[in-house]
Amino acid sequence: MKALLPLLAALPLSSFLLPAVAPAPKYAVADIPAALREGAHAVLRADDEVVTVKSAGRLVYAVHRVVTVLDAAGDDQGRHSVSYDALHALNYLRGAVYDADGRLLHQLRAAEIHDQGVGDAGGNFMTDVRVRYADLRQPQTPYTVEFDYELTVDNALFYPDFQPQDEEGLAVQSATFKVTTPAALPLRYQERQLPKGAAVARSTAAGQEVYQWELTNLPAVEEEEAAPPLAYTTPAVVLAPGAFEVQGYKGTAATWQGLGQWSYELNAGRDVLPPATVAKVQALVKDAPDARTKARRVYEMLQGSTRYISVQLGLGGWQTFPASSVASNGYGDCKALSNYTTALLAAAGVPAYVALVGAGSDRPDLRADFPSSQFNHAIVCVPLAQAGKPDTLWLECTSQTAPFGYMGSFTGNRHALLVTPKGGQLVATPRYGATENRLQRRLDLFIDDKGGATATARTLRTGQEQDLYAQLMHELGPTDQKKYITDHLKLPTFTLTKCNLAAAPATGAPGIVETLGLALPGFAAPSGKRVFIAPNLLSRLPALPAQAGERQTPVWLSDACLHADTVRLHLPAGFRPENLPAPVQLSTAYGIYSSQYAALPDGGVQYIRRLEMKRGQFPATAYAGYLEFRRKISAADKAQVVLLKTES
The missing domain is CATH 2.60.40.3140 (Immunoglobulin-like)
Structure with missing residues (x-):
């Protein structure tokens, strides 16, 4: 045994260790x-x-x-x-x-x-x-x-x-x-x-x-068509504090009033402007005939002298920069710019309040029955009165291009928390329905005798229908605008020969006018003596897929809109309309649709289409009816005019 000791001492320590045991498998x-x-x-x-x-x-x-x-x-x-x-x-x-x-x-x-x-x-x-x-x-x-x-x-x-x-x-x-x-x-x-x-x-x-x-x-x-967000369909538990404290600032979220009171006190005293800014505002509005005109001038001053930055520094997510800081530096986040705007309006003699809102084009409205901080943005509410009637004005203070008084899909159609000296008050932002959210298009389609066509289209979009196009107009140059529109036109073969976006004249809801020119080779290829043409080039509404199995979720239609199209077919010599589709009229809880065709005295054809979609929430059993409504619209939108080549 003693003879073995020097040999054992010379062996490495690892020789005495047992083989490593692999962890037991889990989560197979x-x-x-x-x-x-x-x-x-x-x-x-x-x-x-x-x-x-x-x-x-x-x-x-x-x-x-x-x-x-x-x-x-x-x-x-x-x-x-x-x-x-x-x-x-x-x-x-x-x-x-x-x-x-x-x-x-x-x-x-x-x-x-x-x-x-x-x-x-x-x-x-x-x-x-x-x-x-x-x-x-x-x-x-x-x-x-x-x-x-x-x-x-x-x-x-x-x-x-x-x-x-x-x-x-x-x-x-x-x-x-x-x-x-x-x-x-x-x-x-x-x-x-x-x-x-x-x-x-x-x-x-x-x-x-x-x-x-x-x-x-x-x-x-699986998310179903026209369904609520998953937040409204899958199991959830949502928490909120009663009493709370953030860096020494105590409050309560048990009521909307208490939550608004905390926000007001957190930002109290931060609305003081430099004397020079006050004097500038007062000079700007001294000859304004009413409060709305004053507010417009202040808003234009804001847009021309500030820019937006995002501030998320500790308490800075909820406590604003002082108005004097924005006046000096020319920038701020949504809270700071909204606070600055209310200070400017106060200097103009127009009372206003900051309002907290959950912003986002796809964001559903807040849960009014559960007071809690459901907000990610701040805007300004200006209570006005016209002829003794309430006429509330809303201002988006972070955009240098947003139209005066327009909230759009980002903050419209929902509730906001008005922050006042008496605490929070839940109020509704502007509602945009079919009257405001319009698309009006006039399209002229010129058919040639070789089977090709050209088209000109003028489209006026207003309200929420113009939101995306306003963004394109302000944020992209002409080349990128043309590329975007080309990529999103659902036409088989075409060349975009003209593309222009411009602001529409101010007549209610803000609008964008889109003017397009199209070359459509092979669009009207003859089949013997006949030519088959689907006049609805740009406004086809696709059918929806059939429901696989039993519908699980309610039907939510979140946007209301009105689309009106007029298409004129200009025919070459030697052609006349042989057959025009029958008119279609649909009226449902989901919307109203009509289409009709008429032969014109000059030998051409006119097609008029009108679709009004309604906003609403319906039970799951309603999906079959909505599916059928969309199927009928899709079929009507694909209807063809038959042209006959006359004998020479």
Whole structure:
């Protein structure tokens, strides 16, 4: 034995270690129920979210998330990002990836986590927001990713929400939500679309209240045509504070009045203008005949002397720059520019208020029955009176080109929180219906005797129908405008020979006039002695796909509009209309449609089409009727005029 000691001493230490034991497999794809794989691109195996409220000003939010990516369409689930800033400290971000059998492939290393400032990519940002980002996507599916992270939040105005099924094609195997809060800070929550048996379980221990929810085995959902956003169709729990505190500023979100009061007091005293600015405003409006004219002049001054930047610096997300700062520097974010505008209007003798709003063309209205901070933008409300009647004016202060008093699809058709000395008041922004949202087009189609055609089209768009085209006109040059319009014209073969966008004369809702010239080779190719022409070149409304299975969601028609088209066919010598389509008249709860054709004294043909779409929300059973309405419109829009070549 002693003789062996020198030999044993010479051997490396590793010779005595047992072979490394691989971690036991977990999250094997085979363990996913077949019903959850059906129609899914990814399956959320576990989503365990824990909120621990420490005080009125602090909470901790921890997340454990495991997702199996089934195919390439679910690949985005293989990466994860977490944002943080001065009020949100990211304590850790961890990750791992597993193969189809649940064997560990890779543990995320610190060096593989990317950290980037939100403003690093350029743009008008003044922000301390940063993002940590990890990418564990694999070249082959299926695979499973696991992420863990924790945030300490010193902005208790916002509590995390729980909606694990937030994407189409994502099934949920297991998701839990646990909230612990001091009994002195009772939780405000709203349960939405929860399945039976998933309501909250509550308990109390050591002065703490505990709320828990659990969701299991939710099949993947497919977004249906004309459906509400997923936020209105999949299970969710939304939280909000009662009493809260942000960097020493205390408030309550239990009522709209209280939330508005906090915002008002947070920004009180920041509306003082330099004396020179006050004098400039007073000189500007001294001969104005009424408050609306004063407001218009102030708004034009604002647009000509300021620009927008985004400010997200700690409390700066809610507390405005002083008006004097905007006056000196010529820039500000939505809050600062709105606050500055109310100060300018006050100097002009026109009372106005800042209003908080959830902005976005596709953003649904706020949930009025659950007071909470549902806002991402600030605008200005100017209460006026014309002939003794209310005539409220609304101003978008971040745009140098927005028409005076126009909100459009970005902030119109929804509610906003008016911030007044007496607190918050929920009010409606302007409603834009079919009267305002119009498209009026006159198209002349000239057919030649060789089978080709040319066309000229003049289109007036107003209200929300002009929003996109106003953006094109102000932000793109003529070449890029032409390219965009060319790319979006749904014609088989054509050349755009003329393209022009111009502001329409001011007559109510703002408008854009689009003038186009088109060359259409082969458009009217003869078939023997006849030519078949579909006069509706630019306004065809496609049919919708048939519903696969039973409709699950309500029918939401979010925009009202009126489209009116007049098309004239100018025929070459030797041709006459042989057959004109029968007129069509449709009247439903979803809209009204008509089309008619007439032979003209000069030998041509006139086609008139009118479509009014209505805004509304309907039960799921209404989809069959809406589908049929769209099918009939599509068929009518494809109708053809038959031209006959006469004997020479």
